[in-house]
Amino acid sequence: MAKFLLLAFRNVFRNRRRTVMTLIMVGGGVTGLLLAGGYFAFMTRGLREDTINAGLGHLQIFTADHFKRDEVRVLDTGIENWRQVAATVSSAPHVRGVAPRIDFYGMASNGTKAVGFMGSAVDPNAERSLGFRSRGLVGRDLDPKPGGEVEAILGAGLAKSMNVKVGDGLTLLAMTSDGALNGVDVEIVGIVNSGISELDARYLRITLPAAQRLLQSDRVTNLVVGLDSTSNTDLAYTELIPRLNGLSQQMTLKKWIDLATYYKQVNTLFNGIFLFMGIIVFFMVLMSSVNTLLMAMLERTREIGTMLAMGTPRTWIVALFMLEATLLGGMGAVVGVVGGNLLGAILNSAGLHMPPPPGYSVAISFKVLHVPAIMVGASILVIFSLALSSIIPAIRASRLQIAEALAHV
Amino acid sequence: MDDLVTVEAVSRQFPLDHNYVRALDNVNLRIAPGEFLAIAGPSGSGKSTLLNLIGCIDKPTTGRILIDGVDTSTLSPTNLTALRRVKLGFVFQTFNLIPVFTAAENVEFPLLVQGFSSQERRTRVAAALESVGLSARARHRPDLLSGGERQRVAVARAIVHRPALVLADEPTANLDTHNATQLIDLMHDLNRTLGLTFLFSTHDQRLLEHTDRIVRLTDGQIVSDTHTAESLNPNVLNPQVFNPHDSNQGASHGQVLAASL
Secondary structure, three states: OHHHHHHHHHHHOOOHHHHHHHHHHHHHHHHHHHHHHHHHHHHHHHHHHHHHHHHHOOEEEEEOOHHHOOOOOHHHHOEOOHHHHHHHHHOOOOEEEEEEEEEEEEEEEOOOOEEEEEEEEEOHHHHHHOOOOOOOEEEOOOOOOOOOOEEEEEEHHHHHHHOOOOOOEEEEEEEOOOOOEEEEEEEEEEEEOOOOHHHHOOEEEEEHHHHHHHHOOOOEOEEEEEEOOHHHHHHHHHHHHHHHHOOOOOEEEEEHHHHOHHHHHHHHHHHHHHHHHHHHHHHHHHHHHHHHHHHHHHHOHHHHHHHHHOOOOHHHHHHHHHHHHHHHHHHHHHHHHHHHHHHHHHHHHOOOEEOOOOOOOOOEEOOOOOOHHHHHHHHHHHHHHHHHHOHHHHHHHHOOOHHHHHOOO | OOOOEEEEEEEEEEEEOOEEEEEEEEEEEEEOOOOEEEEEOOOOOOHHHHHHHHOOOOOOOEEEEEEOOEEHHHOOHHHHHHHHHHHEEEEOOOOOOOOOOOHHHHHHHHHHHHOOOHHHHHHHHHHHHHHOOOHHHOOOOHHHOOHHHHHHHHHHHHHOOOOOEEEEEOOOOOOOHHHHHHHHHHHHHHHHHHOOEEEEEEOOHHHHOOOOEEEEEEOOEEEEEEEOHHHOOOOOOOOOOOOOOOOOOOHHHHHHHHOOO
16 A cells, blocks of 8 residues: 555656646645635624624523514513623623613604614613724714713714704604603714614614613613623523523523624625635636646556556556545645645735725725634645546546557557 | 467457458467467567467457466456466566656566565565566666666566566567667576566567577468477476456465465
8 A cells, every 4th residue: 555655646746847737726726715715714703803892792682572572662571670680691601791782763853854763772881891882983972971961872874864963952752661652852972884874874872771761661672791702602602591591581592693694694705705716726626637637647558558467456547546636636735725824924914904895984904814624625625626537537547458558659 | 288378269350440450360379388489470460469369458359368277258357357467477568667666666566466465575576676687776766777677677577476477579679689688588597497488579580599489470370380499398387276256366376486486
């Protein structure tokens, strides 16, 4: 077996120029996949952390009935004794903090026009302690101090449709838990532009006490849990489930990934693009390698004839060609992984930036992550592609007529 | 003594355009173990075709060939491969060494295919290279060897597994007079000392002068079959019995022969 492997290895380097060209092609494919995959990984990681830090948190706690709720009287299915729930959760490992929220719906009026809004009531201190921040905020954030004017932050689209600016006032109307219509006057302290126009056209944020006063309830719709690291999400989830099951009110715990619809769409898109690139590389390696290996087979026709004449089983010839192709694929993968990581490190140190995407005002830095799973995946892809490409030449070689092969010039 | 090779009424036709060319026409030939036999004749007389048929790398159109009493026409491709592996050794006009292997590795290849142990392979390769006078060149690749040396490596490769029959197709065609004479002497010496049966095609008069038996072919037919005084070689080893239904035969055969090295 060792001699057979040695023969395959030496055959790979028989025509050095052709081998180098093949290695460049295979390595180039792997490098391309590593750079693209590494960049996509950087982008999705950035989007993931942005999504979490924009207020989604790592975990969210709802009542079991939350997703069957009536959207008019949202707190009917809210968390009753939420401070106790928050305390129970806060003591769990990896939990950095808990922020209560009320997601509600209502009408905003400027005296001449009324527009429906999607409200989010927050505890500004809890939000800040978890590092949640509003992107594209003009004006200031909500004042956590109780009393005084009720403050509000509006989405840019909503502010535009209401024709209001920072410092103007609005009246918010919403249905209380007992079915009555209640209203509260607010002062606009900030206008936020999230980059998602559908959200900005309806978004409104006030403080938790203001919302509870408007909705006439002490409940909250959900509790947002921040962890020390996103990688601990599953661990914390497993830890929190029994704690929540011990409470009098039945709760549901959701991971950030279950709530991050936009992130999932982007991730699916990137995965699709990466899969497409992988398919292109696979077929590029496959087609060009078939030609290369067929040429190698033709050049060695007489040698194969000699081996067959000496009684070498035809399966050995097939195995030899496939082994050579696999070795070539393996070496190409090594070249690609080394090249991809090297090029990635150079690009990372160059401090490159990509143009701002829609909804962003600042350029995004260009980084390539070194992802072991992509290295392994891309390597397996090209090795498999080369092994597959060797099947036709290998079978043709094994089926050579010995007398004709020996007479081959 | 039983014949090692029996060629019975063998013809071989090849298609050419819309017709057939008869390369061999009703050839009959018997070769005893230990013979040193030349197939002579002009180009196109059918020498290589006859060697290919006896070497089981081609099939006759009509007739049959027996090797060690086994009718090769009844063997499956796998058993034919096994027969070639165990019973035959080949020397080619253009040497046909594996260029990425050293001389020793080339000689080792038939043993590798037969499944000999590494220790056994080492011993046999050293002995084979010694017998052709190339021990000092064992680690050289073919491109670093002269034509004569390459052909001697090819001879060592052909005899290393002690086949019953060594087939050599125009072995001196690519050699100068000096190397050709050396090769002829070497093959004859191996024939005498090891009792190996040699069958080769040639139109080289130098080679024919050293040959015990000369079969002349013209237009695919045997026109003469002459023996010299040396043709009855007393140093003939018993050829191994080949079991056509045992495709793994080889290692045990080699082990038996190892004693004679």
